[in-house]
Amino acid sequence: xxxxxxxxxxxxxxxxxxxxxxxxxxxxxxxxxxxxxxxxxxxxxxxxxxxxxxxxxxxxxxxxxxxxxxxxxxxxxxxxxxxxxxxxxxxxxxxxxxxxxxxxxxxxxxxxxxxxxxxxxxxxxxxxxxxxxxxxxxxxxxxxxxxxxxxxxxxxxxxxxxxxxxxxxxxxxxxxxxxxxxxxxxxxxxxxxxxxxxxxxxxxxxxxxxxxxxxxxxxxxxxxxxxxxxxxxxxxxxxxxxxxxxxxxxxxxxxxxxxxxxxxxxxxxxxxxxxxxxxxxxxxxxxxxxxxxxxxxxxxxxxxxxxxxxxxxxxxxxxxxxxxxxxxxxxxxxxxxxxxxxxxxxxxxxxxxxxxxxxxxxxxxxxxxxxxxxxxxxxxxxxxxxxxxxxxxxxxxxxxxxxxxxxxxxxxxxxxxxxxxxxxxxxxxxxxxxxxxxxxxxxxxxxxxxxxxxxxxxxxxxxxxxxxxxxxxxxxxxxxxxxxxxxxxxxxxxxxxxxxxxxxxxxxxxxxxxxxxxxxxxxxxxxxxxxxxxxxxxxxxxxxxxxxxxxxxxxxxxxxxxxxxxxxxxxxxxxxxxxxxxxxxxxxxxxxxxxxxxxxxxxxxxxxxxxxxxxxxxxxxxxxxxxxxxxxxxxxxxxxxxxxxxxxxxxxxxxxxxxxxxxxxxxxxxxxxxxxxxxxxxxxxxxxxxxxxxxxxxxxxxxxxxxxxxxxxxxxxxxxxxxxxxxxxxxxxxxxxxxxxxxxxxxxxxxxxxxxxxxxxxxxxxxxxxxxxxxxxxxxxxxxxxxxxxxxxxxxxxxxxxxxxxxxxxxxxxxxxxxxxxxxxxxxxxxxxxxxxxxxxxxxxxxxxxxxxxxxxx
Numbered sequence: 010x011x012x013x014x015x016x017x018x019x020x021x022x023x024x025x026x027x028x029x030x031x032x033x034x035x036x037x038x039x040x041x042x043x044x045x046x047x048x049x050x051x052x053x054x055x056x057x058x059x060x061x062x063x064x065x066x067x068x069x070x071x072x073x074x075x076x077x078x079x080x081x082x083x084x085x086x087x088x089x090x091x092x093x094x095x096x097x098x099x100x101x102x103x104x105x106x107x108x109x110x111x112x113x114x115x116x117x118x119x120x121x122x123x124x125x126x127x128x129x130x131x132x133x134x135x136x137x138x139x140x141x142x143x144x145x146x147x148x149x150x151x152x153x154x155x156x157x158x159x160x161x162x163x164x165x166x167x168x169x170x171x172x173x174x175x176x177x178x179x180x181x182x183x184x185x186x187x188x189x190x191x192x193x194x195x196x197x198x199x200x201x202x203x204x205x206x207x208x209x210x211x212x213x214x215x216x217x218x219x220x221x222x223x224x225x226x227x228x229x230x231x232x233x234x235x236x237x238x239x240x241x242x243x244x245x246x247x248x249x250x251x252x253x254x255x256x257x258x259x260x261x262x263x264x265x266x267x268x269x270x271x272x273x274x275x276x277x278x279x280x281x282x283x284x285x286x287x288x289x290x291x292x293x294x295x296x297x298x299x300x301x302x303x304x305x306x307x308x309x310x311x312x313x314x315x316x317x318x319x320x321x322x323x324x325x326x327x328x329x330x331x332x333x334x335x336x337x338x339x340x341x342x343x344x345x346x347x348x349x350x351x352x353x354x355x356x357x358x359x360x361x362x363x364x365x366x367x368x369x370x371x372x373x374x375x376x377x378x379x380x381x382x383x384x385x386x387x388x389x390x391x392x393x394x395x396x397x398x399x400x401x402x403x404x405x406x407x408x409x410x411x412x413x414x415x416x417x418x419x420x421x422x423x424x425x426x427x428x429x430x431x432x433x434x435x436x437x438x439x440x441x442x443x444x445x446x447x448x449x450x451x452x453x454x455x456x457x458x459x460x461x462x463x464x465x466x467x468x469x470x471x472x473x474x475x476x477x478x479x480x481x482x483x484x485x486x487x488x489x490x491x492x493x494x495x496x497x498x499x500x501x502x503x504x505x506x507x508x509x510x511x512x513x514x515x516x517x518x519x520x521x522x523x524x525x526x527x528x529x530x531x532x533x534x535x536x537x538x539x540x541x542x543x544x545x546x547x548x549x550x551x552x553x554x555x556x557x558x559x560x561x562x563x564x565x566x567x568x569x570x571x572x573x574x575x576x577x578x579x580x581x582x583x584x585x586x587x588x589x590x591x592x593x594x595x596x597x598x599x600x601x602x603x604x605x606x607x608x609x610x611x612x613x614x615x616x617x618x619x620x621x622x623x624x625x626x627x628x629x630x631x632x633x634x635x636x637x638x639x640x641x642x643x644x645x646x647x648x649x650x651x652x653x654x655x656x657x658x659x660x661x662x663x664x665x666x667x668x669x670x671x672x673x674x675x676x677x678x679x680x681x682x683x684x685x686x687x688x689x690x691x692x693x694x695x696x697x698x699x700x701x702x703x704x705x706x707x708x709x710x711x712x713x714x715x716x717x718x719x720x721x722x723x724x725x726x727x728x729x730x731x732x733x734x735x736x737x738x739x740x741x742x743x744x745x746x747x748x749x750x751x752x753x754x755x756x757x758x759x760x761x762x763x764x765x766x767x768x769x770x771x772x773x774x775x776x777x778x779x780x781x782x783x784x785x786x787x788x789x790x791x792x793x794x795x796x797x798x799x800x801x802x803x804x805x806x807x808x809x810x811x812x813x814x815x816x817x818x819x820x821x822x823x824x825x826x827x828x829x830x831x832x833x834x835x836x837x838x839x840x841x842x843x844x845x846x847x848x849x850x851x852x853x854x855x856x857x858x859x860x861x862x863x864x865x866x867x
Contacts, residue, residue, distance in 0.1 A: 030423060030450040031343035034282035037335075037452070040342060042372045045334065047287035052470060054281045058448065062273035069094070074119055077153045084273030086111050089245075098244035098266040100213070100258040102251065105442030107274040109247040110142065113209045114149045116245070117180060120206055121157050128200075129207040130231070130242070131182045134215050136163055137412060139182045142211070146180065163187045175201060185216075186553055189227050192501050193548050195234045202238035208262075213246040214435055214481050216261060217744040218777050219490075219577075221483035223553045225261045226494035229511045230501065232263070237502060249435035251744070252480035260483035263511060277450040279441070283467060284456050286331040325459055329355060330362065332428035332456040333408070337363035339424045340378040340406035344452055345399075346424030348408040349440050352592055355428065356382040359408040378405040384412060414440050423451055429458040430466050433744050434478040461737040461797065464811035468800045472741060481744045484688075484778025485513065489556045495521050496530055496547040503538030552577065556773045561585065562611040566601060571614065578610075579683055579772055582625075583658050583817075585612045586678035589623045603680065620666050625658040625678055628819045629751060630865070631689070631768055632759045642787055643839040646693040646764075649784035654689070654770050656751065657682040688776030690784040693764040694728070698836045699756075702727060702829050709806075711824040717864050721756060724765075727829025728754040729820070729866045730813050732767040734794035734830070735783070737815070739769075741793055742786050745779045748772075755865035788838065795834045798827045820866045 032040065034053035041049075064087035066075035082090075089099045089112045101109050113129070120127045133139045139161050150157040160166075160174035161182045174181060175198055183191070195202065208231070210216070216224040235242060244262050248254060250270070258266035336348040336359070348363075350356045360382045367374045381404055383395050398404045402421060407413070414436065422444040431437055437455075445451025457463035466472060485491075495512060498504060504522065509515040522539050525531030532542045541547060552560035555577030563573035563585070573593055576585060581603065584591060589600045591614070598614040637650035658680055663673040706723025714722055732752035739745050751772045756765040771777040783790055801812035807825045808814055814822045835841030 030280070030452060032339060032424075032452055033280045034452065034454075037282060037284075037339070037454070041338060044371065049284045049287055049331070051283040051285040051467060053283070054470070054474065056279040056281060058278045058450075059272075059276045061275035061448075064088075064273075070115065071119055071122060074115075074122065074153060074155075082111070083108060085269050085271055086115070086273070088271070089269045090115060092267045092269070093243060093245070096243070098246075098258070098262065098264055100246040100248060100254045100266040100268050102248045102254040102268060102270040103272040104250070104274060104276070105439045106446045107272055109211075110145055111149065112247070113207060113245045114146055115153075116207060117157060118150060118153050118155045121155050121179060124204070124206075126200075126204045127179055127206050128202075128204040128240075129180045129209065130188075130201075130205060131180060131209040131211065132188060133182060133184055133211045136165060136184065138211070139163060139184065143182055162191070185220075185224050185227055188231060189223075189497070189551055189553075190548050192227075192230055192234060192497070193546055195238075195501060199238055202235045202240050205235050205240035205242045207245060208232070208235075208242045209245045209247070210261060211247050213248040213257065213261060214251045214744065217257075217481040217483060218746070218749060218779070219556055219773060220553045221261070221481065222485070222487050222490045222556070222777075223494075223551065225263070225483050225485060226490060228262055230494060230498050233498065233508065233511055234501060249439050250478050251435055252477045257481040257483065260485065275448045277445045277448045279445055279450070280452045281441070282452070282454045283470060284331070284335055284454050285467060286326040286328060286456065288325050328428050328456045328458040328463075329358070332426055333359040333362040334366045335454055335456060336406060336408070336426045337366045337378060337380070339426065339452065339454070340380060341367055341374055341376070344424040345402070345404070345422050346406045346426055346452075347413060347422055347440075347443055348406065348426045348428060349414070349431065350408055350410060350428050353384040353410060354592065354596065356384050356408040356410060359428070363406075363408075379403065380406045380408070383407045383409040411436075413443065421449075422446075423449065425451070425453045427453070427455045429456070429460065430463045432462070432740060432746070434473060434476075435744075437473060459811050461811055462740060464801065465738065465741065465793070465797055468802075469796065479740070479742055479744045480782065482778045482782050484776060484781070486688075486778070487556060487773075487775040489775040491517075492521060492525070493547070493551055495525070496541055497551070499525075499531060499539050500541035500547055503533065503540050504535060505538055506535045555580075556775050556777075560610075561603075561605070562609060564611050564613045566613050566615045573614075576612075577773070578605075579656075579685070579774070581610075581612060582656075582678070582680040582683050583627070584625065586625065586658065586661065586680050588676060588678070589625070589661060590617065590619060590621070621663040621672050622666055623661050623663055623676075624816045625661040626819050626821070627751070627817055628657045628659060629753045630655045631753055631755075631770070634689070634691070634758075634760050636760075638784070642692070642791075643837050644695045644698065645837045646695075647690065647784065647787055648693070649688070649690040649781055651686060651776070652689050652759075652768075652770065653684060653686050654751070655682050655684045656772070685772075685774040687771045687774060688778070688780045689768050689770035690780045690787070691758065691766050691768040692787075692837065693758060693762070693766045694833065695836075696764070698833065699724065699765050702832050702836075705832065706826065706829040709824075709826055709829070711807075714824050717824070721864060722824045723826050723829045725754065725756060725864060725866060726807075726824030726826030727833050728765065728767045730798065730808065730825045730827055730830035731791075731794060731833060732769065733808075733813050733815050733818070733825065734797050735790050736769060737812075738793040738797055739779070739783055739790060742790055743779060743782050745777075745782075749777060750779060753865055757864075791834055791837055795831060795838075798830055824866075 038050040062084035063081040064084050065081050066078045069087045069090045085103050089101050092099045093116050101112055117129050143159055143161050146159050158178045159180040160178035162174050163183050246258050254268045339346045348359055360380050363380055367377050381395050425441050425444045441453040457467045509518045512518045522531055530542055531539050533539045552575045560575035561581040562575055565571040585600050587600055587603050591598050597617050599617045600612050601615050602613040604611055631652050631654050634652040635650045636648045639648045658678050661676050661678055665672055703724040707720050709723035710719055711722050732754045736747050736750045736752050749772050752769050754767040758764050758766050769780050771780050797812050803809035806827050813825045
């Protein structure tokens with residue numbers, strides 16, 4: 010977004026009054042109770058309104074169909090429909106609430122007028138969204154006067170309904186997990202496949218990493234079967250704004266797509282406030298602050314507080330306390346608002362905290378607000394009631410998980426409050442876009458936690474306002490995932506040479522078939538047809554969130570079921586070992602058993618209510634590296650390729666919920682080391698840079714690093730800090746979860762050279778493609794890492810949880826040394842001469858003595 014279009018306001022300025030909006034950012038500050046305000050309004054911006062761009066419906070639709078549409082189309086809808094008319098696939102990358110459903114809905118309607126047997130397959134990311142879109146499409150087709158039959162076909166569909174939907178529905182709505190299973194019975198879908206003219210992938214940006222690999226393979230398998238029955242579908246992908254929509258569309262579908270990203274929908278003026286929770290020193294009056302983070306910061310139960318390291322704490326009010334109070338204030342003052350939380354439990358707690366805030370007799374509120382929680386843990390009837398009350402104005406505010414981020418019409422919402430950064434730029438704007446629909450003005454408030462990404466965003470708002478969004482990553486090179494889907498494809502329909510283009514080319518397909526014959530999975534030849542050699546259903550072994558091998562079932566102790574997705578071995582060892590606590594859908598559980606001595610490995614959970622959460626720590630070794638690509642970055646050599654990584658999550662710690670204080674350390678997980686062949690990138694530090702930085706920082710010592718040569722504490726602490734910081738900021742460039750990356754810093758790389766350096770690797774067997782994209786964007790990631798270190802207000806050479814410290818560090822964040830790290834990064838980016846570093850010290854360490862033994866830090 011160009012900076013010329015954004016008005017920046019300092020804390021002391023006011024903005025013009027908003028027509029119809031009860032509070033702007035400045036008015037939020039001015040009306041906030043003085044007893045609770047300690048300078049939280051860090052920065053505020055006004056984003057201008059955007060007018061609508063229309064195209065008459067008659068220009069792109071048949072006259073009779075166009076006559077039923079009461080308003081003109083937005084320009085991006087018309088552009089997409091014209092591209093579909095020309096036989097192209099389309100990827101619509103426009104804002105929230107920009108009518109993307111109308112693109113494929115109108116395409117289906119006009120094709121139905123020409124062919125009553127037309128069929129379309131719509132794939133949504135969640136069952137809840139499937140049901141909402143079913144209603145929206147039925148309403149659209151009713152308004153158009155076309156008798157298009159729509160059916161949802163998933164695990165919740167009644168058995169007696171499935172046959173009717175297969176045979177009669179023009180539009181079948183499902184999800185990728187279901188589609189994977191249904192391909193095995195493709196003969197029952199013969200009529201549907203033969204007439205399939207459209208495949209829709211909704212929220213395509215959500216399919217990245219492991220799940221993106223599986224989605225891409227499932228789509229190739231589906232298209233292969235549809236082609237076999239005579240269908241010839243086009244693709245429509247809808248997505249939030251991402252940095253690489255054309256590349257991502259092709260990776261998912263295997264075919265090119267025309268990108269439609271000039272948004273023709275209108276938007277009102279938006280007031281965006283960055284609201285930074287105060288420290289205890291700002292007055293110390295935050296009642297209830299001690300129960301801040303509730304350990305529900307993410308699905309694995311790692312708390313929001315983030316103030317957990319080796320004894321340093323900024324004593325900031327947690328976002329889990331501050332955000333509900335801001336939300337309550339907005340709702341009370343006539344700004345109906347959504348509060349976005351990370352878990353079910355947070356939504357319930359937020360409602361309670363907001364009500365307590367409004368009922369506090371020491372604060373100037375003389376009434377209350379009608380507030381409710383909304384999450385998948387509520388029954389369908391309860392959720393529908395909340396949705397209806399929200400739409401008709403019966404609620405002042407709703408605290409929600411990501412369940413209201415997409416799809417569901419939320420009516421006249423004027424405000425959005427974000428409790429922490431949601432992890433990606435597109436999700437940030439998608440959540441904000443839930444308020445101020447059409448041309449209404451809106452207020453959005455970002456309340457950061459003390460986590461690394463939140464603090465980076467707080468200090469660098471230009472990342473959100475000016476820069477390109479993250480790129481989605483789908484890696485088709487992952488062999489374990491490839492082989493899983495090849496087994497499924499061979500079971501569905503014999504594999505032949507003509508399938509090579511869909512399955513990585515003839516050389517890769519031949520190698521995989523030969524491997525499968527040796528393992529007993531495949532029979533036959535590509536000339537006559539390769540079939541799956543067993544009687545089981547390989548589709549049932551697939552887990553969209555793991556790359557290979559038997560995934561672990563997640564069971565609940567006793568007879569009840571929990572509905573948890575299976576998890577991969579790497580995640581089981583890291584987060585689901587015995588004694589670990591996890592949060593699932595807002596409820597707290599402890600893992601009481603991990604078993605893998607049987608064909609179906611599993612973990613067993615028991616509900617608990619404890620005042621701590623757990624974090625495992627890892628020890629990492631890397632060997633047998635294989636360089637696939639190399640390039641120079643300044644004087645450094647940068648490599649990408651494969652390596653064998655051994656990760657041992659051998660111990661874990663317990664931390665107090667809310668404060669992050671360590672309650673116990675060195676607890677044994679009981680899991681063995683995990684060895685994987687995966688993708689990684691690594692930087693080789695030039696000898697003169699290493700010598701210069703080592704010399705310049707040889708006076709730094711960390712007394713707790715007795716096993717490391719004292720003179721190397723500064724240098725090793727520097728490259729260790731770089732490894733941590735680059736992993737921490739990687740999500741700012743890519744749609745990647747930092748938990749799926751690992752790293753290692755070492756003074757002797759395992760390739761026979763004497764070079765030192767650091768690795769970043771994909772934490773999944775076969776790789777995810779993330780380290781490859783970091784390799785490609787290395788300079789940008791390195792600059793963000795440097796900004797993270799130098800801009801952090803902690804001012805500590807060893808860093809803090811908001812910049813350098815990683816809760817899972819195998820060396821307990823020792824040593825970390827930011828001054829040496831910035832010198833190394835400056836040398837990498839060509840902004841520092843090693844000779845200038847040597848001048849900082851009195852001696853050159855290269856005195857001919859034997860080199861120190863290898864030392865590695867993960």
